[in-house]
Amino acid sequence: MKMTTFTAVAALTVCAAGWAAAQQTITINIGSSHPEQNIWVYAMKNTFQPEVNRILAEKGEYTVDWNEAYAGTLYKFTDTREAVMDGIVDVGMVGTVWEGANMPLQNVTYFTPFATSDHKMIIEIFDDLSANLPELRDSWAENNMVHLSSLITDSYDIYATFPVNTMADLQNRKLNAPGTSANWLRETGATPVDGALTTYYTNIQTGVTEGTLSFASGILPTRVYEVAPELTRVGIGSMYFGGIAANKDFFDGLPEPVQVAFRDAAKATSTAHGDYVADLAARAMTEMQAAGLTVHELPAEEKTKWVTGLPNIIEPWLEQTGDAGKTVLKAYFDALRAHGATPLRNWDEGL
Numbered sequence: 520m521k522m523t524t525f526t527a528v529a530a531l532t533v534c535a536a537g538w539a540a541a542q543q544t545i546t547i548n549i550g551s552s553h554p555e556q557n558i559w560v561y562a563m564k565n566t567f568q569p570e571v572n573r574i575l576a577e578k579g580e581y582t583v584d585w586n587e588a589y590a591g592t593l594y595k596f597t598d599t600r601e602a603v604m605d606g607i608v609d610v611g612m613v614g615t616v617w618e619g620a621n622m623p624l625q626n627v628t629y630f631t632p633f634a635t636s637d638h639k640m641i642i643e644i645f646d647d648l649s650a651n652l653p654e655l656r657d658s659w660a661e662n663n664m665v666h667l668s669s670l671i672t673d674s675y676d677i678y679a680t681f682p683v684n685t686m687a688d689l690q691n692r693k694l695n696a697p698g699t700s701a702n703w704l705r706e707t708g709a710t711p712v713d714g715a716l717t718t719y720y721t722n723i724q725t726g727v728t729e730g731t732l733s734f735a736s737g738i739l740p741t742r743v744y745e746v747a748p749e750l751t752r753v754g755i756g757s758m759y760f761g762g763i764a765a766n767k768d769f770f771d772g773l774p775e776p777v778q779v780a781f782r783d784a785a786k787a788t789s790t791a792h793g794d795y796v797a798d799l800a801a802r803a804m805t806e807m808q809a810a811g812l813t814v815h816e817l818p819a820e821e822k823t824k825w826v827t828g829l830p831n832i833i834e835p836w837l838e839q840t841g842d843a844g845k846t847v848l849k850a851y852f853d854a855l856r857a858h859g860a861t862p863l864r865n866w867d868e869g870l
Contacts (some may be wrong), residue, residue, distance in 0.1 A: 530595070543581050544604040545777060550588030551612040557798050559612050559670045562588060563763055566667070566791035567610075570784035576653040579768055581777055596715065604663045609769040613664065622848050624658050624839050627759045630836040631848070633826050633863040634855055636674035643736050644854040645669040645759045646789050652766040652850050654843040664764040667785035670792065672734045673800040675700070675755035678743055679730025680723065685749040686824050695719050696730035701830040703755055707825060709856060710734075712796045718773035719743045720831035736796050744812045744866040751815045753822065763788065780813050826863045833866045 531629035549568065551560045569679065575581045593603040600618050603611040616792055628634065628641065635641065649655045649666040659666045675779045677683055679694065690708035695718070701711035716737045722728045723746040730747050738744055763785065770778065808814065817825075837844045852867040 524628075533830045542579065543774075544584050545581055545773070546584045546586060547610060548586045548588065548608045549610040550593050550602065550608040552591045552594055552599050552602075552614070553612065554590040556740065558792070559614070559674075561675060561795050562788045562792040564589065564611060567763065567784050567788040571780050571789045574780040574783055575777065578776055578780075581774065584791040585717050587774045592794055599789060600662060600664075603764050603766050606769060608763050608766070610667070612670065613761045614670075616758070618761075622658055622662060623836065624655055624843060625759065625761065626699055626836070627844075627847050627851050628756070630702065630833045631851070631864075632703050632755045632829075632861070633867040634673075634756050634830075634852075634866070635860040635862065636754050636756055637675050637858075637860065638671045638796055640855070640858050640860060641711050641757050641759055642669045642789050642793050643672045644851065644858065645671075645762075646786075647856065648847070648850055649762065652847065654846050659762075659764065660767060663767045665767050665770045666762045666764050666791075667752070667781060668762045668763040668788040668792065671796065672758045672760055673736050674757050674797050675703075675732050675734050677730055677751040678733055678738055678747040678751050679749050679751070680747055681819075682727065682749045682813070683753075683816065683817055683830075684816075688830075692730070693728045695722055695728045695733075699726065700732055705830055705832060706828045716741050716743075720746055734800070735803040735807070739799065739807060744807045744810060748811055749813050749815065750807075751817050753817050753825070772869060822863075829864070 534624060548561065551563065553560050555564045571583055575583065588608060593607055596614060598618060599611060600621060602608050603613055615622045616629065619626055646669050648657065649669065666808055677694070680690065683689060686707060692709045693712050694704065695714035696704055696707050696711035697714055702746045704711045712722070714734070715730070719731045719733065719742055720743050723730060723743065731743065733743070765781065770781070833848065848867050849870050854861065855862060
């Protein structure tokens with residue numbers, strides 16, 4: 520495992536009173552697999568970094584020299600965990616959604632659809648659980664990372680070449696449903712096809728699929744609405760996608776004031792992330808409809824059929840994760856209800 524350390528460069532700053540004081544500059548490598556305008560990266564660049572700088576400037580002991588490697592310049596989306604874990608970057612976006620084998624506990628939301636569409640609630644819950652629930656906190660530590668700030672999606676719906684007015688409309692349809700989201704189509708008659716935001720447009724355009732399960736803030740920048748002009752609002756829910764994390768060896772070696780700055784900046788980043796996703800999702804709907812997107816609502820009775828018709832998709836996840844999974848599932852659903860959410864299916868029933 521690669522050990523990362525900060526480099527401290529002595530610099531002289533002149534205080535207001537005229538005294539010269541030594542100030543250390545810490546070099547931090549920060550990066551992501553996605554570009555800066557992406558919802559999971561935007562707040563890293565535009566909130567986390569400036570907030571760390573601002574907080575440290577108030578104290579006057581340390582400054583940061585940021586080495587940025589955004590937009591996949593060092594690693595791709597399949598390697599986000601390894602990039603932070605192994606110290607390729609000191610701080611990075613980690614997509615736990617792609618780490619079902621190595622970090623399965625973080626994927627609990629993807630096995631419990633129709634829980635809540637409030638993405639800010641998901642951020643608040645997982646910031647708390649990742650810091651205070653041993654099973655989640657230790658999972659990050661076991662992968663040599665420190666969770667700083669939660670990353671989420673806005674609510675998933677269906678963007679397709681056809682509207683969905685009844686569940687029968689999904690029969691024999693092929694929809695992009697990446698990773699564990701394929702479970703959401705079980706018993707619906709639709710066939711899930713793996714993919715990512717970067718592949719949906721071509722998949723639909725070439726007929727590999729006829730649509731995708733996705734979210735507005737991701738569909739707008741990828742322009743998928745051009746080839747999938749029919750949106751059916753289903754409200755599958757917002758999901759915990761992963762986190763902004765620091766390499767644990769690097770973080771543990773930081774001076775305490777810098778660790779505190781990281782933690783405080785991470786809180787601001789969570790708030791900024793939630794606001795950015797809300798603003799982008801709202802703007803996406805305005806711009807996509809102006810460009811020709813037609814919006815439909817799946818009738819309530821049909822949505823009920825979908826929710827109740829799903830098999831017990833949480834069961835394989837619980838078998839994989841054991842007692843730790845039961846603890847995480849219970850904590851998550853307890854937190855949802857404490858925050859005022861009413862999940863459409865009680866996936867924690869029987870625990």
